Amino acid sequence: MGLRAAFHIMLNDLRLNIVSPFATILSLVVPINFLFLFVLFAVGGAKVPVSVIASGIGEAYTAGFLHALQSALTFHIHQVSTPSAGQRLIQAHRSVATIQIPHGFSAAVAQAKTASIPLTLNNLNHDFADDVRRAMPLAILNFYHSVFPSSLPFGWREVDTYTHNVTFLGYLSVSIQTVALLIGGLLFGGRGAARDWEIGTMKELMLAPIPPWSVVVGKLAAGMVNGIASAVLVLVVLLLLGLRPLMWGQFIGVTLVTLFVFISLGVAIGSIAKSQFIVTPFAFALGLPLFFISGAFGPISWSTPAAADIARVFPVVYANAAFQHAVHGYWPIDTSPVWLWMILLAWAVLALCVSWFSYRRATMQH
Structure with missing residues (x-):
């Protein structure tokens, strides 16, 4: 008797849900809406947009440093030709920073001289600015590790815990x-x-x-x-x-x-x-x-x-x-x-x- 009554109560509730499917629609719309928002969040916030001025792009060390920036897993790079072009992207909120690889960079690196890399940073957003601050030293380290591996007194080897990311x-x-x-x-x-x-x-x-x-x-x-x-x-x-x-x-x-x-x-x-x-x-x-x-x-x-x-x-x-x-x-x-x-x-x-x-x-x- 009790199980039969429970069965009919279930059927009646299902019938009413079909007639008035508000809860069903809402329970579907909200998670899918969350997923859509998270997709936009993940796609839009995965990397920091920066402008790079690579003077002397044909020079070996300049190209190597540009590759190190691209491999830092942090930057979405817009290549521009002048500092003013980079500044315009910052003012238009299309870039967080401008990184300039100047003329003479390759020559300075080849002669073991100090090479200066000017960085103009829009520090309005603390999180994005910190992403740039963390990624730049990493890019420099990776650059030296790739072109002068014997000059570093240490090395590293990644051991992954899982078989896939x-x-x-x-x-x-x-x-x-x-x-x-x-x-x-x-x-x-x-x-x-x-x-x-x-x-x-x-x-x-x-x-x-x-x-x-x-x-x-x-x-x-x-x-x-x-x-x-x-x-x-x-x-x-x-x-x-x-x-x-x-x-x-x-x-x-x-x-x-x-x-x-x-x-x-x-x-x-x-x-x-x-x-x-x-x-x-x-x-x-x-x-x-x-x-x-x-x-x-x-x-x-x-x-x-x-x-x-x-x-x-x-x-x-x-x-x-x-x-x-x-x-x-x-x-x-x-x-x-x-x-x-x-x-x-x-x-x-x-x-x-x-x-x-x-x-x-x-x-x-x-």
């Missing part, structure tokens, strides 16, 4: 799956529970000869169906970006557990608020800060210890780490896989208990 955009894109589950789960669970209070069907369910747990189970099941559909659509976007999970089983498992956690919390919020107009802003007010502390931009251990300790309280941190591992093959958190899964499953049990307690408390007040 993960781009900033690749990392951010995987984090989008986390925010889709986070906001989508809160919206699907919360609006589904609140809607019955608004249209009055909750009182009918309370008077019906069905066990109370069947209502909660039906709401959770409907939320899971909607959430899985939303997660699949976001996954399609990731696949179009060339991101394919290396561990499909882990990816699917984390998706289901994370969805269950936030749909359960959404049901609790909807039961308490009893209004969809409260659930929606609350989902964003809770979801967006949790997303930004979840390690969406890099491992949480790279942030301050206090921020990392706060982040570890919430399940999104562990979900995002597991997603990154499933897609990229590396483990970006100082928690073992066993403990990570135990924490996620503990959150699932806790969220289920919270949803049940909130529903029972809301119904006992009527």
